[in-house]
Amino acid sequence: MTHPGSTATTPQTPEPDDRAALDGVRADARWWREAVVYQVYVRSFADANGDGVGDLAGVRDRLPYLRDLGVDALWFNPWYPSPLADWGYDIADYRSIDPAFGTLEEAEQLIAEASALGIRTIVDIVPNHVSDQHPWFRSALASPPGSPERERFWFRSGTGPDGELPPNGWQSIFGGPAWTRTDDAGVPGEWYLHLFAPEQPDLNWTHPDVWAEHEDVLRFWFDRGAAGVRIDSAALLVKDPRLDIYRRWRTIADGYPEPRVLVGEVWLPDADRLARYLRPDELHTAFNFDFLSCPWEPGPMRASIESALAAHSPVDAPTTWVLSNHDVTRPVTRYGRTDTSFSFESKRAGTPTDLERGTRAARAAALLAMALPGSMYIYQGEELGLPEVEDIPAERRQDPMWHRSGGVDPGRDGCRIPLPWGGERPPYGFSPEGADPPWLDQPDDWERLTVAAQSESATSMLALYRTGLRLRRAAPWSGDGALQWIPSSESVVAFARGERFTCIVNFGPEPVALPAGADVLIASNELEGGELPRDTTVWLRQANGHENKIG
Ligand code: GLC
Numbered sequence: 001m002t003h004p005g006s007t008a009t010t011p012q013t014p015e016p017d018d019r020a021a022l023d024g025v026r027a028d029a030r031w032w033r034e035a036v037v038y039q040v041y042v043r044s045f046a047d048a049n050g051d052g053v054g055d056l057a058g059v060r061d062r063l064p065y066l067r068d069l070g071v072d073a074l075w076f077n078p079w080y081p082s083p084l085a086d087w088g089y090d091i092a093d094y095r096s097i098d099p100a101f102g103t104l105e106e107a108e109q110l111i112a113e114a115s116a117l118g119i120r121t122i123v124d125i126v127p128n129h130v131s132d133q134h135p136w137f138r139s140a141l142a143s144p145p146g147s148p149e150r151e152r153f154w155f156r157s158g159t160g161p162d163g164e165l166p167p168n169g170w171q172s173i174f175g176g177p178a179w180t181r182t183d184d185a186g187v188p189g190e191w192y193l194h195l196f197a198p199e200q201p202d203l204n205w206t207h208p209d210v211w212a213e214h215e216d217v218l219r220f221w222f223d224r225g226a227a228g229v230r231i232d233s234a235a236l237l238v239k240d241p242r243l244d245i246y247r248r249w250r251t252i253a254d255g256y257p258e259p260r261v262l263v264g265e266v267w268l269p270d271a272d273r274l275a276r277y278l279r280p281d282e283l284h285t286a287f288n289f290d291f292l293s294c295p296w297e298p299g300p301m302r303a304s305i306e307s308a309l310a311a312h313s314p315v316d317a318p319t320t321w322v323l324s325n326h327d328v329t330r331p332v333t334r335y336g337r338t339d340t341s342f343s344f345e346s347k348r349a350g351t352p353t354d355l356e357r358g359t360r361a362a363r364a365a366a367l368l369a370m371a372l373p374g375s376m377y378i379y380q381g382e383e384l385g386l387p388e389v390e391d392i393p394a395e396r397r398q399d400p401m402w403h404r405s406g407g408v409d410p411g412r413d414g415c416r417i418p419l420p421w422g423g424e425r426p427p428y429g430f431s432p433e434g435a436d437p438p439w440l441d442q443p444d445d446w447e448r449l450t451v452a453a454q455s456e457s458a459t460s461m462l463a464l465y466r467t468g469l470r471l472r473r474a475a476p477w478s479g480d481g482a483l484q485w486i487p488s489s490e491s492v493v494a495f496a497r498g499e500r501f502t503c504i505v506n507f508g509p510e511p512v513a514l515p516a517g518a519d520v521l522i523a524s525n526e527l528e529g530g531e532l533p534r535d536t537t538v539w540l541r542q543a544n545g546h547e548n549k550i551g
Contacts, residue, residue, distance in 0.1 A: 027257060032375060039326065041054075052437050056101050056107060058099065071525075074120070081098045090197070100380070123230070125214070127234075140153055153201050159178075225254045231283070246282045267289050285317055292328065293341055293343060296507070298491050305493075309373070320374055325379045335359075336357045337351055344409070367538075388415055399411030425443065430442070464524060468522060471521055478497075492505065511528050513532075520540060521541055
């Protein structure tokens with residue numbers, strides 16, 4: 001299929017220098033299919049220079065922590081210069097690093113150091129929109145209606161007698177209209193489209209410059225050793241269905257000695273539509289938001305797993321298992337509520353939660369996700385069982401989702417609180433002694449949740465993640481590890497992988513007897529009299545010759 005930019009942007013053969021295959025990382029075209037990818041929200045990971053904002057030096061210091069956790073790759077939320085209208089998802093320059101985080105040179109060092117520890121790097125690309133401070137948008141605003149500078153965006157005349165109404169009734173995903181009127185030399189002028197905040201003008205993907213620019217940005221990061229990109233809002237670019245963007249990107253990605261990976265952020269309501277993005281010449285993989293949003297109940301969980309596997313198999317894409325990210329409520333909080341599902345629409349401040357119950361379920365969910373075939377994503381702090389912070393005072397809230405909804409939507413600050421590393425009080429080792437306060441306040445009662453405190457305890461969430469990931473890495477399933485359901489009562493989800501590996505989750509109040517002749521590899525909570533209690537997952541290794549029967 002051709003597109004408007006096909007002559008201007010013919011993919012070039014990349015340089016053979018393949019930095020993804022540095023030192024500790026052996027080139028492997030299929031590494032991503034079963035990888036554990038850890039999401040780093042740099043701003044809240046670790047602050048080395050004491051300004052209260054996490055930075056690349058902080059991540060570099062903590063790489064041994066990530067190696068010991070047992071992850072295969074890091075995905076960095078946008079680390080580019082940004083006016084922070086949407087905390088980095090409004091990018092002013094796609095080829096450098098926000099000075100608050102460090103420099104491009106440091107990013108290159110970080111990629112190389114991670115690689116030396118056997119960890120690949122995935123960078124975040126935001127193709128749907130730029131910052132209103134991006135040079136393209138600034139020159140569009142400085143140019144008259146109908147100018148070529150404006151054609152890279154969606155500028156339109158308004159409706160109504162003097163054009164004072166937006167071109168149509170589209171609403172922004174962050175609330176309010178998706179159109180903002182410009183001020184053309186002091187006179188109200190055209191409107192421009194922004195599916196998110198007004199500071200995030202949408203790009204016009206029918207324009208060849210937009211294609212060429214993003215293809216160049218991909219090469220820029222791939223040439224610096226990035227093993228792949230996470231594509232923000234990947235399903236929103238195409239306002240025109242004839243475009244075929246990801247096939248072009250796939251050609252670029254596949255041109256490297258170790259092919260680079262395209263990971264899509266595709267929020268779509270059904271697994272079949274999602275799988276259409278994952279055909280062999282399009283994206284490699286995409287986040288499984290159905291699983292992330294699924295209530296902690298056996299029927300919906302089984303159905304979500306089943307439909308994800310069924311939809312991915314015909315396109316030969318691995319399924320991903322995701323429990324959280326920087327946009328959604330932390331699992332220990334969500335699973336402790338009466339309604340344990342996630343949706344942006346129903347998210348409301350002040351919903352009660354039982355953190356003890358939620359933590360128990362989150363532990364069981366983590367072991368379930370680790371046992372499923374495919375890759376897994378872990379959002380920083382999930383391995384510590386951090387709760388959503390819900391009592392942030394209005395004047396300390398930062399997220400546009402909170403501001404643009406007039407506070408109806410609690411926003412996403414609560415899952416972005418700086419990580420607690422050690423010590424008894426804020427900043428819990430996030431920043432050095434004497435530093436500025438963190439950009440979002442940490443609660444006063446997190447001393448038991450720090451990395452240091454959890455490293456001392458064999459039963460902590462961190463210990464569970466470390467042990468679970470270590471066992472997973474040894475692939476305790478045999479053969480191709482395909483999943484077979486094991487018949488069980490309605491309150492149990494049980495499956496085998498290969499001849500001898502079994503994973504059982506009990507959601508119900510009645511303890512479940514384990515099959516005879518099995519060794520327990522790991523359980524998310526203590527067994528009770530040898531039986532599996534409520535909200536607990538167990539991994540078993542069957543002795544040869546024993547059938548998988550759940551009592
Ligand atoms: C994605 C990001 C989110 C951001 C939005 C707009 O959904 O995950 O954080 O606000 O895109 O770029």
